[in-house]
Amino acid sequence: AQRVTQPEKLLSVFKGAPVELKCNYSYSGSPELFWYVQYSRQRLQLLLRHISRESIKGFTADLNKGETSFHLKKPFAQEEDSAMYYCALIPGTYKYIFGTGTRLKVLA
Amino acid sequence: DTGVSQDPRHKITKRGQNVTFRCDPISEHNRLYWYRQTLGQGPEFLTYFQNEAQLEKSRLLSDRFSAERPKGSFSTLEIQRTEQGDSAMYLCASERGGDSYEQYFGPGTRLTVT
Secondary structure: OOEEEOOOOEEEEEOOOOEEEOOEEEOOOOOEEEEEEEOOOOOOEEEEEOOOOOOEOOEEEOOEOOOOEOOEEEOOOOHHHOEEEEEEEEOOOOOOEEOOOEEEEEEO | OOOOEEEOOEEEEOOOOOEEEEEEOOOOOOEEEEEEEOOOOOOEEEEEEEOOEEEEEOOOOOOOEEEEOHHHOOEEEEEOOOOHHHOEEEEEEEEOEOOEOOOEEOOOEEEEEO
């Protein structure tokens, strides 16, 4: 079955510490993978897409097909990074599959 | 353009009643999605439109749910004979189309079935 797994419901880190939000997917084809973010009292919005290979707000994510992972990383967390992060997969059609999300708390 | 809008923002209804939600996408966006989100879960895909054509519908969706997008602009999602399990946030998102895969989400409609 096509699935996105985000194993951590909550991740707390101190300001300036590195961050890694885990995402694993289950899909036998070539996936389209995304990270969406929802800041407090804001709408869900796209953070980055694997194919663009851009760094957005200091975040990067590398697709590892061998491990079927698409972990989100940032070398130095900032307080404004505190938000809910969702990993999402498009398994060949336009039907997005979202993970359950990880709440990132960056502590001062 | 103020982005994707949804109406109403909140809806409280009694079990067995029908409810209808509206989504106005960003103009020129030809893809439109409906999702349902419950506490502690990510958005769950319900259905997708390319212009006015409903191209995919989740198998999780019962026959009580129906969606339309007449003329390829706004969309409505109707739930008939609501059940308490339908209580959730209903999200709408639109996308420009082509190989643009950036979804713009609306604020959602929170449904409470009593």
